[in-house]
Amino acid sequence: MSTSLPVPQQEMPPATLPVPCPTAPVAGRPVETTTPVFDWTPVPDATRYRIQIASTEAFGAVHYDETTDRGSAVPLGSVLPDDVETACWRVRAEGREEVRSDWSEPARVAVPSAGLESATGTVRVEAPPVPLHPTSDQDPPLDQSAVPFTWEAVPEATGYQLQVAPADAPEAPVVDLTVDQTTSVTLYDTLSGEGTSFRWRVRPLFRVAQPGPWSDPVPFVVAPPVDDEERAPEAENPRASARIAGPATQAQTSTTLSVTVSLFAVLSFLATIALIVFAG
Structure with missing residues (x-):
């Protein structure tokens, strides 16, 4: 009587991409x-x-x-x-x-058909979230291709609204999004090409009540991703420099040797003619 072994479940590949929010x-x-x-x-x-x-x-x-x-x-x-x-x-x-x-x-x-309860009697903290990152003294500047934002939670808040605006135009945010009860979000490739100096703020949201107060705007600076400078082959690999110089040196040596051999052949021919003339 044979017993069948359980078939192992195929393992999922490890998560390698950032989590969307x-x-x-x-x-x-x-x-x-x-x-x-x-x-x-x-x-x-x-x-x-x-x-x-x-x-x-x-x-x-x-x-x-x-x-x-x-x-x-x-x-x-x-x-x-x-x-x-x-x-x-x-x-x-x-x-x-x-x-x-x-x-x-x-x-x-x-859902639209849900009967929402009244906000009367609910606990609500009239305080803005505390921004934690990025800060005004961020050094070095943040990589603009991935900018993380974090803040302290507000009790009873069901979500948060985040705004990011250019430092010279705080009334025109380039980012205005809402998130759930998370207190952190990373913006990928969102601030690229928008400048380098920004201000951000955040406020709490509640299910049926009006949003809470905004935090004070926090200035911060971003910088483009640092790309490796293009280097010459010899700077990247000294052996590459030797390989590049090698054929040229070899060609030069071969040419010199060829000229020497040819000159020696001509002189030998002239000496042979001279011997024949004098012998005659």
């Missing part, structure tokens, strides 16, 4: 349409994204699981059961040759 819809706030657009921060080298929507943070019963591009509209009415009032969703980045990121932290959204 959900930006809309988030913070448990109600959406204004039955087909909201789900979006997140872009990830370098990602060719697609996988999004899942469930009714709980455990994602035990996933109602939507699709591979898509950023900014995808999802009809919640045809995806979620009728009795679901708050949905949770997460996203991960995927690339070529099965590379991927880990799943993002779950983000929350109230």
